[in-house]
Amino acid sequence: MDSAPWQARSVPRHRLATRLWHWLNALLLYVLFTSGLGIFNAHPRLYWGQYGANFDHPWLRLERFGSWITLPAHYNLAMSRHWHLTAAPILAFALLFYMVWSLFGHFGRDLAFRRGELAPRHVWQDIRDHARLRFPSGEAALRYNVLQKASYNGVLFILLPLVILTGLTMSPGMNAAWPWLAEMFGGRQSARSIHFIAAFALAGFFLVHILMVVLAGPVNEIGSMITGRYKVPEARP
Amino acid sequence: MILHRRALILGAAATLAGCDRLAKNATVRETLFSAENFHKWAQRSLMARDALAHEFRPDQISPFFRPNGTANPNTPEYKTLWRNGFADWRLKVGGLVDRPMSLSLAQLHGFRHREQITRHDCVEGWSAIGRWRGVPLKQVLDAARLRDGARYIVFHCADDMGGGKGYYESIDLTDAFHPQTILAFALNGEPLRVANGAPLRLRVERQLGYKQAKYLMAIEAVASLESVGGGKGGFWEDHAGYDWYAGI
Secondary structure, three states: OOOOOEEEEEEEOOOHHHHHHHHHHHHHHHHHHHHHHHHHOOOOEEOOOOOEOOOOOOOEEOOOOOOOOOOOOOOOHHHHHHHHHHHHHHHHHHHHHHHHHHHOOHHHHHHOOOOOOOOHHHHHHHHHHHHOOOOOOHHHHHOOOHHHHHHHHHHHHHHHHHHHHHHHHOOHHHHHHOOHHHHHHOOHHHHHHHHHHHHHHHHHHHHHHHHHHHHHOHHHHHHHHHHOEEEEEOOOO | OHHHHHHHHHHHHHHHHHHHHHOOOHHHHHHHHHHHHHHHHHHHHHOOOOOOOOOOOHHHOOOOOOOOOOOOOOOHHHHHHHHOOOOOOOEEEEEOEOOOEEEOHHHHHOOOOEEEEEEEEOOOOOEEEEEEEEEEHHHHHHHHOEOOOOOEEEEEEEEEOOOOOEEEEEEEHHHHOOOOOEEEEEEOOEEOOHHHOOOOEEEOOOOOHHHOOOOEEEEEEEOOOOOOOOOOOOHHHHHHOOOOOOOO
């Protein structure tokens, strides 16, 4: 799909902080998702409320996830937890730093919605452009479109904080330190359910993200996330 | 898309196999295991020493409190104790104490009691809420007069985990003297059933289920965990690699 004719012009696209955070996240979310499924396999049922065990009613009951997607491949709750609990604080603090860093420029410049962008007609137009795989070219390609902004903001400010806070809620120590956590999510088992849903929402984001990168021109897109420089697609006539 | 899916599965499997190999490397393994220290430090820094685990209302109690681990020690010694209602059972309190003790259930009942409705969180992910009644461990330790060098309290249990070795667990003094750390003899208003750890079990409410040692036989104050079992301070810590600090 790299058939679009490139202009020679390449521009700075992703700052160093964004690039470092991006690849660190790619690694951490991979470890967290797969080790999380390993942990889930110890009790593959989900409940709503404060409590939930074998004799209570689960809202979701699954078979164990296969060894191709769990870390470690063979069931080992202790090792899954070691992976998960090593990666989790790094994810949390990296997110915190990145959020604070974003406030100084990145958010206002690239992520905040512009006036008129959220008008139904504009959003609808963007959805139609995506459905027809009409990717922006020329100057428009240098800005995030409204669906992109919505998904990046959703991941940065909703899904990632949610998955971290629900993770903390499951810890009995944090339950004593920050009792408001379990209150906020309606109990430890609700937090566990939300943690699971948020993890799969992040996995969903990952799949769509990869699909978009492939469709929009993987060499230029991935290259820009490594070098920071992006080749501007020639404006369509 | 089928090709894509297969590529994804193969990619995931290959990378995960890589992670598994990585985890066999001693340094990587040590790093992964040491996350526990960070979590313990962070949690202890964030909470007051006596911060309480949440206590629930009676209408929030689980309809059935799920027992886990050993459901019945079934050893001849335990059966003998159980047959006469644990009248001959004694809790030995020893190690680094000035006054070693041997307490009967009746003597334990003589201490001040504490009742608490708390949530039991299993390392597997499930939770059950129950009303526990028992003697704060602090009272027993104060009566036995802990010596200066004591840093951990070890719990020795009646259940045989294979090869005649009993279950064991340990906590540090921060948790040992916590107001909600009790030696529980009753669950939901009734004497502990065998499945739940009769006649006496530990409740250490800011940690996971495997710390809540059942079928208590002896309490020992020690200076270090090195000589306890395999040296990591608990049965699952030694045999499965679970974290000793189970507040996570």
